[in-house]
Amino acid sequence: MDELDRNILGLLSADARMSVATLSRRLRVARSTVQARLERLETSGIIAGYTLKLGEGAREGRLRASVLLTIEPRSQAAVLTRLRSIAEVERVFTTSGRFDFLLQVACPNTQVLDQVLDQIGAMTGVRSSESLIHLSTKIDRAV
Structure with a gap:
């Protein structure tokens, strides 16, 4: 896991509903790069799912x-x-x-x-x- 992966996880931790397009804009990387990283994080088990956090x-x-x-x-x-x-x-x-x-x-x-x-x-x-x-x-x- 590198810095980009940690940044993706940080943004999704704050808002699990954030779109790939928004992630790519905020991280200033291509949408396809974010999508590939998400798929790798999911298949490796680092991302186990997307959920909501109750306030x-x-x-x-x-x-x-x-x-x-x-x-x-x-x-x-x-x-x-x-x-x-x-x-x-x-x-x-x-x-x-x-x-x-x-x-x-x-x-x-x-x-x-x-x-x-x-x-x-x-x-x-x-x-x-x-x-x-x-x-x-x-x-x-x-x-």
Whole structure:
């Protein structure tokens, strides 16, 4: 990946709907060059898809939390299967250190969050959990 590829990704990160013609004008390269680069970035898996990023208006009324889990040895697959069935669990990351999983959870209110946390904590294979409720977003560079 070179500087042109990074510039293309930067522009698309800000606006995934940007046309190839607009990209080529902003980058001052031929449209065919941008198109070829996009195709290569897509086939190599660097670009996995084009999506929309929800703004704060869509997030209003949703309580978000990070949940840190420590699981029993050899129970990762079973715990992941059960986590997939909980709609409020948006993402699950494996981690290094004293926790095995980092979960992103979104709920409409504290009652639902409490139920979800109880459900996760009661799972067979979950040794311990720690929850961090998100209060406000100060920086968001996620794509």
